[in-house]
Amino acid sequence: xxxxxxxxxxxxxxxxxxxxxxxxxxxxxxxxxxxxxxxxxxxxxxxxxxxxxxxxxxxxxxxxxxxxxxxxxxxxxxxxxxxxxxxxxxxxxxxxxxxxxxxxxxxxxxxxxxxxxxxxxxxxxxxxxxxxxxxxxxxxxxxxxxxxxxx
Numbered sequence: 001x002x003x004x005x006x007x008x009x010x011x012x013x014x015x016x017x018x019x020x021x022x023x024x025x026x027x028x029x030x031x032x033x034x035x036x037x038x039x040x041x042x043x044x045x046x047x048x049x050x051x052x053x054x055x056x057x058x059x060x061x062x063x064x065x066x067x068x069x070x071x072x073x074x075x076x077x078x079x080x081x082x083x084x085x086x087x088x089x090x091x092x093x094x095x096x097x098x099x100x101x102x103x104x105x106x107x108x109x110x111x112x113x114x115x116x117x118x119x120x121x122x123x124x125x126x127x128x129x130x131x132x133x134x135x136x137x138x139x140x141x142x143x144x145x146x147x148x149x150x151x
Contacts, residue, residue, distance in 0.1 A: 001102050001120060001135045008033070008124045011097040013068065013090035016076035021066070021090060027128060030063040032146050034121040034137075035103040039071045039079035039089075043119070043139035050143030052085045061150040062126075068092050069117060103135070123149055 002008070008031075010023045023031070034051075036044045051058075051065045058065055065087040071079070076089040090097075098104045103120045106113055121142055123132035132149055134142075 001133050002122070002130055004130050004133050006130055008122065008128050008130050009097075009100045010128075011100065013092055013097060014073050015088045015090055016073060016080045018073055021088065023124070023128065026064055026124075028126050030061070030126060030150065031124040032058065032063055032065045032121065033068065033101075033124060034065070034119075034142065034146075035068050035098060035101060035117055036119055036139075037117045038069060039075045040082070044069070045083065047119075047137075047139035047142050048079070048085055048089075049083055050140065051087055051146075052083065054143050054147055055086050057147055058150070061147075063150055064088070066090055068097060070095055070098060121146060 012020055012022050015021055036047060038044055067089045070093050072093055073091045076091055092098050095104055098117055103118050105118045107116045118135055119137040120135045121137050122130050125131045
């Protein structure tokens with residue numbers, strides 16, 4: 001996990017509509033950058049729907065929400081349409097940003113060890129500095145916790 005107080009690494013990723021996003025595009029706004037394992041899975045759906053439901057409150061506080069997984073642009077588009085998500089999902093099929101943000105790690109699931117995305121949320125300030133980093137994320141609770149961090 002990246003250290004609080006360090007500059008968040010810039011990136012270039014495509015969203016669910018094929019539009020290119022760079023972290024530097026968001027200088028002047030707070031960014032909730034969350035990494036999740038997979039579209040259309042129970043925990044990831046709860047987390048995404050939670051961010052979507054609260055999105056007006058995030059924007060009121062000057063924040064944007066960006067979700068990142070290794071799913072494709074097409075997968076993200078279906079996920080967004082299926083659940084009516086109102087924020088940006090970024091596709092990182094090559095795992096370049098996922099690795100840069102140190103969230104591609106060894107995971108244990110029912111005793112089986114594999115590599116995968118560890119659910120992690122970063123809060124980045126208006127100057128691009130990481131001010132909160134959480135790798136013990138509970139999917140259903142994360143959106144509300146991040147909203148409280150903006151108080």
